[in-house]
Amino acid sequence: MSVRDWDAETGRGIVRALKHLEGALLPILHAIQDEFGYVDEAAVPIIADELSLSRAEVHGVMSFYHDFRKHAPGQHIVKICRAEACQSVGGRDSEAHAKDRLNTDFHETSADGRYTLEPVYCLGNCACGPSAMIDGKLYGRVTPRRLNQLVDALEGRR
Amino acid sequence: MITVYVPCDASAVSLGADEVARAIQAEADRSKTEIKIIRNGSRGLFWLEPMVEVATPQGRIAYGPIGEDDVAGLFAAGFLQGGAHALRRGNPEEIPYLKNQERLTFARCGVIDPLSIEDYIAHGGYQGLTNALKMQLADIVAAVTESGLRGRGGAGFPTGIKWKTVLATPADQKYIVCNADEGDSGTFADRMLMEGDPFLLIEGMTIAGLAVGATKGYVYIRSEYPISFAQMQRAIEVANAKGYLGDNVRGSGKAFQLELRLGAGAYICGEETSLLDSLEGKRGMVRAKPPLPAISGLFGKPTVINNVLSLAAVPTILDKGAAFYKDYGMGRSRGTMPLQLAGNIKRGGLVEKGFGLTLRQVIEEFGGGTASGRPIRAVQVGGPLGAYFPASLLDTPIDYEAMAAQKGMLGHGGIVVFDDSVDMAQQARFAFEFCATESCGKCTPCRIGSTRGVEVIDRIVAGEERDRNFIVLDDLCETLLDGSLCALGGLTPFPVQSALKHFPEDFHRAPRKTARAAE
Ligand SMILES: Cc1cc2nc3c(=O)[nH]c(=O)nc-3n(C[C@H](O)[C@H](O)[C@H](O)COP(=O)(O)O)c2cc1C
Ligand code: SF4
Ligand code: FES
Ligand code: FES
Numbered sequence: 001m002s003v004r005d006w007d008a009e010t011g012r013g014i015v016r017a018l019k020h021l022e023g024a025l026l027p028i029l030h031a032i033q034d035e036f037g038y039v040d041e042a043a044v045p046i047i048a049d050e051l052s053l054s055r056a057e058v059h060g061v062m063s064f065y066h067d068f069r070k071h072a073p074g075q076h077i078v079k080i081c082r083a084e085a086c087q088s089v090g091g092r093d094s095e096a097h098a099k100d101r102l103n104t105d106f107h108e109t110s111a112d113g114r115y116t117l118e119p120v121y122c123l124g125n126c127a128c129g130p131s132a133m134i135d136g137k138l139y140g141r142v143t144p145r146r147l148n149q150l151v152d153a154l155e156g157r158r
Numbered sequence: 159m160i161t162v163y164v165p166c167d168a169s170a171v172s173l174g175a176d177e178v179a180r181a182i183q184a185e186a187d188r189s190k191t192e193i194k195i196i197r198n199g200s201r202g203l204f205w206l207e208p209m210v211e212v213a214t215p216q217g218r219i220a221y222g223p224i225g226e227d228d229v230a231g232l233f234a235a236g237f238l239q240g241g242a243h244a245l246r247r248g249n250p251e252e253i254p255y256l257k258n259q260e261r262l263t264f265a266r267c268g269v270i271d272p273l274s275i276e277d278y279i280a281h282g283g284y285q286g287l288t289n290a291l292k293m294q295l296a297d298i299v300a301a302v303t304e305s306g307l308r309g310r311g312g313a314g315f316p317t318g319i320k321w322k323t324v325l326a327t328p329a330d331q332k333y334i335v336c337n338a339d340e341g342d343s344g345t346f347a348d349r350m351l352m353e354g355d356p357f358l359l360i361e362g363m364t365i366a367g368l369a370v371g372a373t374k375g376y377v378y379i380r381s382e383y384p385i386s387f388a389q390m391q392r393a394i395e396v397a398n399a400k401g402y403l404g405d406n407v408r409g410s411g412k413a414f415q416l417e418l419r420l421g422a423g424a425y426i427c428g429e430e431t432s433l434l435d436s437l438e439g440k441r442g443m444v445r446a447k448p449p450l451p452a453i454s455g456l457f458g459k460p461t462v463i464n465n466v467l468s469l470a471a472v473p474t475i476l477d478k479g480a481a482f483y484k485d486y487g488m489g490r491s492r493g494t495m496p497l498q499l500a501g502n503i504k505r506g507g508l509v510e511k512g513f514g515l516t517l518r519q520v521i522e523e524f525g526g527g528t529a530s531g532r533p534i535r536a537v538q539v540g541g542p543l544g545a546y547f548p549a550s551l552l553d554t555p556i557d558y559e560a561m562a563a564q565k566g567m568l569g570h571g572g573i574v575v576f577d578d579s580v581d582m583a584q585q586a587r588f589a590f591e592f593c594a595t596e597s598c599g600k601c602t603p604c605r606i607g608s609t610r611g612v613e614v615i616d617r618i619v620a621g622e623e624r625d626r627n628f629i630v631l632d633d634l635c636e637t638l639l640d641g642s643l644c645a646l647g648g649l650t651p652f653p654v655q656s657a658l659k660h661f662p663e664d665f666h667r668a669p670r671k672t673a674r675a676a677e
Contacts, residue, residue: 022457023419025439030381030420051439064441064598065422067381083343084538084588088501088576089529121425121542121592123382124340124349125169126574127204127499127506136384140172 006040015043015050025051025061029068038069073116074109076154078102079133080142082119085126090143094130095119097144101151160193160238163211163218165268167200167353168385169346174225175208181229182210189233199354201268202508203255211250214240220250255524260486261510262474262494263467264347267354273392275400278357284402286473290365291410298369299325302472304480306492311337311428311465312540312569312645314558317472320462323452324370327460332372334363335437335456335463338379338386339421339428342541344500344572347508348466352379352386355470356393357402360416362469364407365476366462367414375414376456378433380421390418425542425596429644430463432598443598444644465570467496486512491557501538501574502528518552521575532577536585536661540569542592543649545656546585565652582661587615589653593646603637604647610634611654621669628665631658 004010014031018024028047032039039062048055062068080098081091098117104110106119125131128140134150142150164179165171179195186193200207209222210232219240221232228245235243247253250268261267270277278284290298303318324332336359340348352359363375379387394416397403405413419437421427427436431445434456455461471493475483484492491513497520499506504526517537521527528534537547539556545566547554554560561568576585590611597604611634618627635651642648658665 023437023439026419026422026436030422061439061441065424067421067423083592084542084585085344085501085572085574087585087588088574088580120382120423121596122341122343122345123168124346125172126344126346126501126572127503128169128172128207129501131172133382138168138172138385140169 004036006036006042008042008046010035011040011043012046012050015047019050025053025058026065029062029065033068036072038072041070071109075114076135077116077118079118079120079123081121081123081125081129081131083122083126085122086129086131089129091130093144094132094142094147097147098132101144101147160191161213162193162195162238163198163213164195165200165208165354166197166272166385166389167207167350168383169204169350170200170207170209171385173207173223177226178208178210178224178229181226182232185229185233191238193238196271198270199267199272200350200508201250201256202264202350203250203253203505204507205505206247209247209250210237212238212240216240217249218251220247220253221245222247255505255507255509258524259510260494260512262483262486263358263470263496264351264355264508264510266358267350270355272354272356272389273396275357275396275402278355282477283357283473284361286476287361287365287368287402287408290368290476291408295325295369295371298365298476301475301480302369305471305475305483306480306487306490307468307471307475307483308491308558309465310467310471310495310570311430312342312567314568317464317468320452320464321366321370323450324372324460324462327453329460331374331457331459332370333456333459333461334366334370334372334375335434335461336363336375336377336469337428337430337433337463337465338377338383339433340380340383340466340570341425341428342544342570342572344538344541344574345498345570346500347496347498347571349383349386350508351466351470352383353389356390357397358470358473359390359466360393360397360403362472363416364403364414365472366464366469368407368412370460370462372460372462373413373415375416376419376437377416378419378421378427378437380427381423387418387420394418425592426598426644426646429646432644433463434461441598444600446643467570487557488512488514488555489557489559491559495556495568495571497556497571497573499525499573499575502530502577503575504529513557514555516553516555517547517573520556520573521552525575528575528577530577530579532579534575535578535580536576536582536657538574538576538585538653539572540567541572542589543567543645543652544569544572545652546582546660547656548660551660565656567649567652582657582664583615583619583667586654586657586665587612587619589650589657590615593650596646598644598646601642601647603634603641604650607634607638608647608650611650618665619667619669620671624666
């Protein structure tokens with residue numbers, strides 16, 4: 001998913017374009033992550049400077065929210081719903097299967113750099129679970145078998 | 159030109175609605191048939207999604223659930239004329255699930271083109287605002303109070319009272335904040351509404367702004383809802399362009415600007431004071447109350463903060479009158495409640511009905527029992543902080559007071575069904591685990607006690623000193639109940655204690671290791 005490598009000029013441009021907003025920090029962090037796939041350490045002083053915050057404040061906000069990544073993710077980001085409605089239809093099996101199939105654990109990226117696996121607590125798809133989100137697209141009834149099909153498709157074979 | 163409806167709703171999309179829409183267009187092009195595809199919202203009959211509808215001279219005819227592979231067959235069966243097909247469901251409004259509901263807030267969802275303001279108006283939209291613009295501010299607030307509307311976000315606080323405080327607090331700037339963080343597992347009504355009838359929320363917020371003298375509104379949408387965010391963004395652009403938002407709403411001389419903000423994956427940011435901090439660009443820490451947000455809210459200004467469904471109920475109240483709305487419901491729970499049937503359920507979806515149905519009626523009559531066909535064992539009502547009900551308590555009526563009497567809560571109206579394969583010790587463990595993951599960190603019992611809770615349950619399950627550990631667990635729950643600033647810590651004992659009370663056998667089985675402990 002890493003859309004491009006970090007570069008400070010683009011980063012500062014994003015911050016400048018959004019800093020006029022009320023409560024601009026979250027929109028800025030989202031925009032940077034959308035552009036680069038994560039929020040590079042080097043973005044922190046730039047944001048702090050433009051918003052007149054301390055670096056510690058920017059760090060504090062970044063680390064509070066589960067969404068913001070500190071490292072570049074793998075090529076594909078797979079989020080699996082861990083919440084109750086999905087549990088009731090076999091979500092725990094899908095979780096375990098995702099770790100197996102993608103060869104990684106939650107909050108980690110597979111050694112080959114292909115997959116980042118993240119837990120998510122409800123995708124609002126609770127009548128059609130187990131639910132997953134792959135590269136931003138929502139999928140329902142993601143049994144281990146269906147997960148295999150979706151990952152196969154990413155691997156380019158059907 | 160034949161109109162075909164294919165939902166844009168996230169759940170429909172999760173089951174292939176985009177691919178179905180593309181396949182229908184391709185097949186129509188191939189057969190040189192002129193069609194117009196409207197991406198409507200969902201009617202909330204999720205077991206039939208993707209549910210495609212065709213506008214025929216006899217009215218709309220539904221087909222579902224439709225997969226990409228069914229499309230050629232549908233054309234062959236003449237579905238554009240309402241032809242017979244194994245997946246034909248007839249007039250959707252005659253499907254008992256929908257027919258037996260009382261849809262006020264969701265009356266248009268799935269029916270109209272969500273991004274057409276003309277369609278919205280043709281179906282009764284903006285009548286509420288038109289009326290409100292002719293009223294005294296205090297009378298708008300009084301109508302909301304008289305309707306009996308209580309907050310649909312979870313706490314059930316009377317909406318009119320909140321508005322009255324904001325109206326009565328003078329300030330140079332006031333805000334309307336819509337809580338669209340919808341973090342509870344088992345809930346999706348806010349999402350459906352934002353995707354299927356976004357102008358209703360915009361109208362409700364505009365009326366709120368008018369009523370209390372707020373010129374600026376924010377909708378805080380969780381990042382797990384990208385489709386809702388995009389849909390709301392487009393609807394706001396349309397409303398601005400048509401003069402329903404902006405500096406001069408409908409030529410009234412009053413301003414109301416609306417902006418969206420995206421959450422960042424923190425359940426606690428659904429709590430109103432945490433949400434306000436998050437909107438201000440800070441960590442979403444819970445604030446002690448007082449001051450109430452109504453007096454000192456966003457950026458320290460008087461702020462109305464309401465759930466999507468609370469705000470979306472307002473146009474109906476201003477259009478049809480407080481008495482009309484109040485007529486639905488029972489006891490001190492007035493109006494209709496959009497319930498969400500989720501989990502292991504045959505017919506999951508949205509059921510909007512006046513308060514007073516029992517859990518059993520909703521789960522059995524609407525939901526048709528479990529999806530697996532196995533017996534129902536437990537039902538969690540009101541999200542991750544809600545109690546687990548055993549099958550023997552399913553005759554409890556769904557209203558605020560009856561739920562509280564069972565040490566539970568209605569919350570945002572999510573109902574999650576589990577069959578007899580559920581392990582309630584694992585569910586209790588998850589409640590603590592979730593609290594630990596999502597704690598804002600301000601209170602020690604919530605931050606630390608939740609992790610302790612996970613460990614204690616692991617010990618009980620593993621058969622270590624069970625009697626002593628049950629006492630530790632009880633103490634822990636009491637500490638959380640008493641020592642938490644907000645309901646995340648304060649209500650986590652609800653799912654835990656209800657599991658212990660109603661399903662003790664799951665905590666007394668032969669010793670075993672939990673999944674985590676075994677790793
Ligand atoms: C941990 C926690 C999470 C909450 N999550 C939500 C939520 O996602 N959506 C919501 O509307 N209210 C949520 N609430 C309730 C809000 O604090 C608040 O009561 C609500 O936004 C007020 O609006 P209402 O009166 O219209 O319900 C949550 C409360 C707590 C304690
Ligand atoms: S109970 Fe938990 S989430 Fe709530 S304020 Fe305390 S630490 Fe934060
Ligand atoms: S933000 Fe997740 S525990 Fe503090
Ligand atoms: S619980 Fe998994 S989508 Fe809601």
